[in-house]
Amino acid sequence: MSVEVKNITKKFGNFTALDNVSLKVESGELVALLGPSGSGKTTLLRTIAGLEFPDNTGEAQVLFYGEDVTQIPASERKAGFAFQHYALFRHMSVFENIAFGLRVRPKTTRPPEAEIRERVEKLLKLIQLDPLANRFPSQLSGGQRQRVALARALAVEPKVLLLDEPFGALDAKVRKELRRWLRQLHEEVHITTIFVTHDQEEALEVSDRVAILRAGKIEQIGTPEEIYDKPASPFVYDFLGNVNLFSGRVKDGAVVIGDTEFDAADTEGEKDTDAVAFVRPHDIRITREPGGQKTFAARVLRSNAAGPVANLELERVQGGGQFSAQMSKEEFQQLQPKAGEQVFVELKNVKIFSDDYSI
Numbered sequence: 001m002s003v004e005v006k007n008i009t010k011k012f013g014n015f016t017a018l019d020n021v022s023l024k025v026e027s028g029e030l031v032a033l034l035g036p037s038g039s040g041k042t043t044l045l046r047t048i049a050g051l052e053f054p055d056n057t058g059e060a061q062v063l064f065y066g067e068d069v070t071q072i073p074a075s076e077r078k079a080g081f082a083f084q085h086y087a088l089f090r091h092m093s094v095f096e097n098i099a100f101g102l103r104v105r106p107k108t109t110r111p112p113e114a115e116i117r118e119r120v121e122k123l124l125k126l127i128q129l130d131p132l133a134n135r136f137p138s139q140l141s142g143g144q145r146q147r148v149a150l151a152r153a154l155a156v157e158p159k160v161l162l163l164d165e166p167f168g169a170l171d172a173k174v175r176k177e178l179r180r181w182l183r184q185l186h187e188e189v190h191i192t193t194i195f196v197t198h199d200q201e202e203a204l205e206v207s208d209r210v211a212i213l214r215a216g217k218i219e220q221i222g223t224p225e226e227i228y229d230k231p232a233s234p235f236v237y238d239f240l241g242n243v244n245l246f247s248g249r250v251k252d253g254a255v256v257i258g259d260t261e262f263d264a265a266d267t268e269g270e271k272d273t274d275a276v277a278f279v280r281p282h283d284i285r286i287t288r289e290p291g292g293q294k295t296f297a298a299r300v301l302r303s304n305a306a307g308p309v310a311n312l313e314l315e316r317v318q319g320g321g322q323f324s325a326q327m328s329k330e331e332f333q334q335l336q337p338k339a340g341e342q343v344f345v346e347l348k349n350v351k352i353f354s355d356d357y358s359i
Contacts (some may be wrong), residue, residue: 004063016045019216035213050074080085080153084168088137101156244323246277247353284325285346295344
């Protein structure tokens with residue numbers, strides 16, 4: 001069941017939440033809508049669900065498997081919806097919460113009781129909560145409640161599953177566990193799923209593709225590897241993890257930062273123009289010996305080796321400017337950098353944007 005939106009514009013007063021947005025999600029695909037607060041991701045999800053309607057009704061379209069549902073209300077779109085706040089019925093058991101959407105159907109479309117029980121029991125096993133069928137929401141952990149909410153959304157056999165920051169209210173450890181569970185669940189039920197999150201790690205780990213929104217527009221869409229390794233703009237590069245910015249000048253195939261020249265293949269053909277070099281902390285190599293024309297001197301300001309990697313804060317000796325670097329624990333133990341000492345830095349995987357960039 002593919003989902004497609006075309007030319008969606010939505011305003012709230014003077015604020016433009018969506019600005020002519022188009023997106024296609026293929027059948028069985030899990031796509032994350034990622035972006036900062038106010039970027040339009042939840043409004044786009046609500047428009048797909050039928051909880052909001054486009055302003056430009058003459059041009060805009062929402063299609064479920066090629067069928068135009070733009071003006072069809074949410075109750076008739078057959079979309080399953082799970083929110084950040086579980087919205088479970090406190091007076092109902094886990095079993096009855098999951099069965100609710102089936103039991104409230106009109107008599108003509110309501111499944112027989114035996115079929116409802118069979119479907120709910122199957123979902124309880126799928127979410128690994130079958131021993132807790134008779135418990136009430138207050139007797140469950142946050143992660144368990146969210147799994148119940150997802151099972152309730154799946155019980156009505158929706159055409160598409162829509163998730164609005166479903167793990168946002170949970171602590172970091174539970175979020176990580178549920179991310180793995182959601183990916184496994186999706187591989188088992190293989191339902192077309194659209195997932196809103198502001199957590200970059202969550203989007204990159206769970207989804208088949210990620211659509212990054214900014215100011216009501218889709219800035220870039222692609223696989224997690226594509227958007228991380230080949231960001232289309234400075235905003236995408238900066239939004240997906242930590243990044244260092246170095247001012248310099250580009251020439252054919254290289255960028256000059258201070259007196260040091262680094263390879264930058266995407267600058268081929270450009271000559272003597274201002275630019276900003278973007279470098280991830282893990283793409284910075286630190287040594288004690290200068291590497292000819294490929295390194296520059298820096299001073300170690302502080303280091304933190306807690307956890308699986310070591311993080312360093314440094315400052316360029318020539319021209320100043322602080323930046324961060326990351327290395328493995330083994331590399332850190334071999335180098336043993338001390339605050340105040342001078343080291344030499346090599347930049348790898350340099351990405352160049354012209355000096356009119358904005359983040």
